[in-house]
C-alpha cells in the first residue's frame with residue numbers, strides 16, 4: 001500500500017513535499033557531493049516550488065530537471081520549464097543548475113540528442129523525483145493512448161528519455177521513462193484537490209496500466225509516498 005500523507009491544505013502539502021525533497025537532496029550531496037532533482041509541471045507544483053526555493057540547501061551542487069515537458073517554447077504558458085524558472089529557480093534555489101527537457105528544435109525527435117547530452121552532465125541516478133497526476137491518470141507524459149506509452153512504462157525500458165504524442169496530451173511531449181523515475185533515491189506523488197482522490201482510488205484498483213499510466217508507478221513502487229490535500 002502507498003504511504004498516503006493527507007494534509008490540510010496546499011500550504012501544508014507544499015511544506016511536506018519540500019521537506020521530503022530537501023531530505024533526499026541533502027543526503028545525496030552529503031554522500032556524493034552533488035545531487036539531481038526531477039520535478040513535474042502542470043498546475044499543482046507552484047506553491048511547493050516557492051516553498052522549496054527558500055530552503056537552505058547546497059543549491060550550487062544541485063541540478064534540477066523535469067520529469068516531462070510539452071514541446072513548446074519557454075515563452076508559452078504551457079511550458080513546464082517556464083514554471084520551474086518562475087517559481088523554483090528563485091531565492092536560494094537560484095544557485096541551482098536547471099536543465100530543461102526542450103530546446104529550439106522543431107520536434108522532440110529532432111531535439112532529443114541535445115537534451116540527452118545536457119542530461120548527461122547531471123549526476124545520476126536522481127536523488128529525488130516528484131510526480132504529478134492528471135485527471136485521466138497520466139503521470140509525467142505517460143498518457144493513455146500515447147504512441148510510446150508501452151515503451152515508457154516498461155520497467156526495463158532501454159531509453160531514459162522518449163518523445164510522446166497522445167490524443168489528450170495537447171502538444172508533442174518528451175518524458176523520462178519509468179526506470180529512470182524508479183531509480184531515484186526518493187520518489188513521491190504530489191496531488192491536490194477533491195477531484196484527484198477518486199482518480200487515485202481508481203488507479204489503485206485493478207485494470208491495465210495503459211488505461212491509467214500512474215498504475216505503472218504505483219505497482220512498481222507499492223510503498224510510494226503520496227502527498228494530497230483536498
Ligand SMILES: O=C1O[C@H](COP(=O)(O)O)[C@@H](O)[C@H](O)[C@H]1O
Pocket residue numbers: 039040041042043044045067068069070080131132133134135138139140141
Ligand atoms: O501535463 C502535465 O500534467 C501533469 C498533471 O498536471 P496538473 O496540472 O494536474 O498538476 C503534470 O504532472 C505533468 O508534469 C505535466 O506535463
